Amino acid sequence: MNDATSSSARARVLEAARRVLITEADALYLLAEQLPEDFTAVVDLILAAKGRVVVSGIGKSGHIARKISATLASTGTPSHFVHAAEASHGDLGMITRDDICLLISNSGETSELRDLVAHTRRFAICMVAISSKPASTLMKAADYRLILPAAPEACAIGMAPTTSTTLTLALGDALAVALMEKRGFVAEDFRIYHPGGRLGAQMATVGQLMHDGAELPLVEAETPMSEALIEMTSKGLGIAVVVSGGTLRGVISDGDLRRKMSNLMTHTAGEVANTDPVTVPAGQLAAQALALMNDRKISALVVVDEEARPKGVIHIHDLLRAGVA
The missing domain is CATH 3.10.580.10 (CBS-domain)
Structure with missing residues (x-):
């Protein structure tokens, strides 16, 4: 490969990277302008909850769900992650009537979430859904709906979860920070949940x-x-x-x-x-x-x-x- 070809290939790689970042950034701006109508109600719901926020999803949404749960827990909102598939094999017992279920599916038709949805409906457990499809099965069943704006995925074929997972993650961060501020969560509180490593040291008094x-x-x-x-x-x-x-x-x-x-x-x-x-x-x-x-x-x-x-x-x-x- 000569220098010209190498330079051209590098330019194409950089252009692809910029396109992804711009696409996802535009979607985040759109989300900021079109925050879900139920957002403030969900914040109030979680603040008043006696139990935990149980977050679940499958595939890429499952990875995002785990991170959202970890962020909530580390910023003063009790939370844990339940794997959607494991829920059908006994982990439904980890969810109580005092909990709030936060279920994530971009399509709103994820079959692995059906048992979780049915469990929340059977035992009157409050359920919040995150999806980009307001008419989906998941969103119709939810008590509160956090609808993601319609935005294209950033991959070249428009199918790999990229923009949608970024939006979901950002919405989870927005929830966690809004809850922090309403709780009056301060630096000393943060250190209680982060006693180890450099972060804990930085927050020491x-x-x-x-x-x-x-x-x-x-x-x-x-x-x-x-x-x-x-x-x-x-x-x-x-x-x-x-x-x-x-x-x-x-x-x-x-x-x-x-x-x-x-x-x-x-x-x-x-x-x-x-x-x-x-x-x-x-x-x-x-x-x-x-x-x-x-x-x-x-x-x-x-x-x-x-x-x-x-x-x-x-x-x-x-x-x-x-x-x-």
Whole structure:
């Protein structure tokens, strides 16, 4: 293959990719303009539910259903996925009268969903359907209908689930985020469901990672520097926290020691300390504390309460070990 042929082939590949992305992007804009009429009712329904949102589908819709369920569960809406085929062989027992079934089928005629549909009708379990065919069997049976706009699939033959699965996934995300906002779901709530890995570390608070109690290198302002150095060294955090009457009066760092090396031992901790140290509250995100350390070029921060009383010390090594960086 010569350079011209290779360049032409590459151009065709890139053009196909752009066509897919533009087709799906146009469909998403259409969905945003034509959100299903039952969307807000479904959000209210889920908020009021005593049970879980049971999501199901088959094939590509099954993969999307599993992801929607996972997103709901991780953002404060109890949910689990039931495989449509397995439901017919005992997993219908996983669905209770307090649950809401969210069934997905682009055509609305998926035979594997029939037992699930029949189960919801028999036991008066609320059923929400997602489909692009409002006149389909599934949509006629549903209590609430989330209708996808008519949009072409992005594949060259117009048959492989591409645009339709993208729209379904996006609609599921829209549901999850709308539910988050109505629940008042905040960053700390998010971390409860994501304690592991880098995401969990990014959502950790200073109070969860700081040194406190006996680990705090606390000295009174009147403490001789000879004693302050012992406390500073023994706690191994690179600083001494200077207090008076329980309130923060300053911080002694390695830099403060170097700047006042002359006749250091003749001074008290209060005389050597930086009286305007950088502090953070215990509720601040650890990632924000790391950004502050990098900005100020310091390795430790004193954690204080609303009355400027020291509650802990957070060191950059603690953040690195936790995977915040």
